[in-house]
Amino acid sequence: MLTELEAHLEPDEGRPGTVRPGGRTARVRATVLRAAGDALAEQGFDHLDLAEIARRAGVGKTTVYRRWGSVAGLVADLLTDMAEQSLPRARTGSVAEDLRANARLVQRTLTDPRQGALFKAVIAAAVCDARTAEALHRFYDTRIAEWAPCVEEAVERGELPEGTDAREVVRAVSAPLYYRLLASGDPLDEAAADRAAEAVVAAARAGVYVVRG
Amino acid sequence: MLTELEAHLEPDEGRPGTVRPGGRTARVRATVLRAAGDALAEQGFDHLDLAEIARRAGVGKTTVYRRWGSVAGLVADLLTDMAEQSLPRARTGSVAEDLRANARLVQRTLTDPRQGALFKAVIAAAVCDARTAEALHRFYDTRIAEWAPCVEEAVERGELPEGTDAREVVRAVSAPLYYRLLASGDPLDEAAADRAAEAVVAAARAGVYVVRG
Numbered sequence: 001m002l003t004e005l006e007a008h009l010e011p012d013e014g015r016p017g018t019v020r021p022g023g024r025t026a027r028v029r030a031t032v033l034r035a036a037g038d039a040l041a042e043q044g045f046d047h048l049d050l051a052e053i054a055r056r057a058g059v060g061k062t063t064v065y066r067r068w069g070s071v072a073g074l075v076a077d078l079l080t081d082m083a084e085q086s087l088p089r090a091r092t093g094s095v096a097e098d099l100r101a102n103a104r105l106v107q108r109t110l111t112d113p114r115q116g117a118l119f120k121a122v123i124a125a126a127v128c129d130a131r132t133a134e135a136l137h138r139f140y141d142t143r144i145a146e147w148a149p150c151v152e153e154a155v156e157r158g159e160l161p162e163g164t165d166a167r168e169v170v171r172a173v174s175a176p177l178y179y180r181l182l183a184s185g186d187p188l189d190e191a192a193a194d195r196a197a198e199a200v201v202a203a204a205r206a207g208v209y210v211v212r213g
Numbered sequence: 214m215l216t217e218l219e220a221h222l223e224p225d226e227g228r229p230g231t232v233r234p235g236g237r238t239a240r241v242r243a244t245v246l247r248a249a250g251d252a253l254a255e256q257g258f259d260h261l262d263l264a265e266i267a268r269r270a271g272v273g274k275t276t277v278y279r280r281w282g283s284v285a286g287l288v289a290d291l292l293t294d295m296a297e298q299s300l301p302r303a304r305t306g307s308v309a310e311d312l313r314a315n316a317r318l319v320q321r322t323l324t325d326p327r328q329g330a331l332f333k334a335v336i337a338a339a340v341c342d343a344r345t346a347e348a349l350h351r352f353y354d355t356r357i358a359e360w361a362p363c364v365e366e367a368v369e370r371g372e373l374p375e376g377t378d379a380r381e382v383v384r385a386v387s388a389p390l391y392y393r394l395l396a397s398g399d400p401l402d403e404a405a406a407d408r409a410a411e412a413v414v415a416a417a418r419a420g421v422y423v424v425r426g
Contacts, residue, residue: 044341046259123395124337128257137398144397171397172389172412178396179388182336184357185350186384199385199416206415208408 032057032064033078040075041117045125045132050074075122076135083142095154095204099173100197102147106174107193110181123182144170151204163210172200172209245270245277246291253288254330258338258345263287288338289348296355308367308417312386312410315360319387320406323394336395357383364417376423385413385422 022029035057039048048071054064068074090101109115126133144167151166160169176196180186203209235242248270252261261284267277281287303314322328339346357380364379373382389409393399416422 046341120340124340127333127337127395128259133398136396140397168408171392171399174396175388175392176385178392179384182339182395183349183387183391184353184384185346195381195421199412199421202416202419202421203412206419208412208415 028057028059028063029067029077029081032059032068032074033081036074036078037114037118040078040121041114044121045071045075045129048075072125072129072131075125075132079122079132079135079139083139086143086146089147089150091150093157095150095159096197096201098147098150098154099169099200100194102150102170103173103177103193103197104190106177107188107190110177111188116181120181140171160204161207161210164204164207165209165211168209169200169204172203173197241270241272241276242280242290242294245272245281245287246294249287249291250327250331253291253334254327257334258284258288258342261288285338285342285344288335288345292335292345292348292352296352299356299359302360302363304363306370308363308372309410309414311360311363311367312382312413313407315363315383316386316390316406316410317403319390320401320403323390324401329394333394353384373417374420374423377417377420378422378424381422382413382417385416386410 032053035053036048039053039056050064050068050071051061053074054061057064064074068077087105090098092098092101110119122132122136126136147170148166151160151164151169154160155162155164155166173196176199177188177193180188180192186192245266248266249261252266252269263277263281263284264274266287267274270277277287281290300318303311305311305314323332335345335349339349360383361379364373364377364382367373368375368377368379386409389412390401390406393401393405399405
């Protein structure tokens with residue numbers, strides 16, 4: 001168990017052998033965010049409690065209160081970390097393959113027992129909590145920005161029409177998968193992921209995502 | 214205020230002048246579901262309470278407990294009613310126009326202050342409550358079945374390829390709108406609705422929704 005004193009020591013960034021950069025402060029953060037993610041996935045946002053997360057993480061309660069202040073603050077930081085730790089975009093040289101990789105990554109994430117439950121919990125929390133909603137929107141903004149160059153480069157290569165809105169294309173790949181997860185409950189399988197990517201490529205080729213005006 | 218006795222009288226179906234069929238029992242149901250929808254939109258699922266809904270509806274508490282049993286039971290019945298009361302599909306003779314009408318209906322519903330809040334609350338509730346999730350899936354199943362003939366008739370007219378999965382096409386129209394509402398937070402305007410419909414028509418024409426195997 002890390003003590004509060006340890007948690008407040010200066011970070012010793014980049015020390016060899018640490019899994020994540022940033023020394024003790026960063027390790028405490030990683031441990032607490034891991035515990036928060038586990039608790040969210042298991043019991044949802046409504047039953048989250050900072051003291052319980054501190055206990056799960058083996059970190060002093062005061063550290064958690066001082067650093068994150070509230071459950072919403074902790075979940076916002078978790079989403080920032082999830083965006084930072086997410087996999088980088090594909091670079092296959094083909095927009096159809098890149099977007100299929102994106103769709104399959106989203107599908108695998110949403111069907112992973114822990115990650116799927118975590119996303120559902122955070123999305124449900126964002127419905128009632130403005131701070132969580134903002135953090136969630138920033139998460140998607142970061143992920144969309146990561147993948148947008150797949151589309152921009154496809155436009156440069158002449159695969160897609162000039163003026164195609166890259167971010168809108170990336171959003172459209174994820175949308176049918178989230179719709180299944182949250183609304184219709186239809187199977188969220190790899191075929192659904194592949195179809196989502198193919199549909200977007202067909203629509204993008206037809207110029208549907210070209211910005212007008 | 215309707216008394217419990219009145220609520221349990223035989224329904225006098227089809228009496229002239231009633232807004233909805235089914236007499237007093239049906240009127241009590243409509244009044245209670247309206248109150249439940251208002252409460253859900255205002256305060257979300259977690260703070261729903263059958264006694265409070267009975268009070269809002271001006272209906273005896275025992276009637277509400279006896280008829281719906283639990284908040285989840287009441288929300289499931291609300292979703293059944295929402296599916297029954299929803300607008301019928303378009304019949305313009307053009308799949309592009311029909312699906313644009315569908316997208317605009319979904320967009321208007323989700324951006325309506327009461328309806329948007331209600332859908333968010335129910336979707337959030339479905340994350341934690343299996344019975345609500347089932348009722349939500351039945352709601353979308355009913356709505357998708359209502360609009361699928363727009364696609365089936367387009368296939369018959371030769372507008373879309375043989376073997377096109379009509380239900381999958383209808384799902385794909387709504388998906389980008391729900392993604393904006395629940396995940397990315399991007400604007401949910403008429404342009405987004407029209408683009409969603411156009412993208413699906415382009416992908417359907419390209420054969421992406423043709424069932425394989």
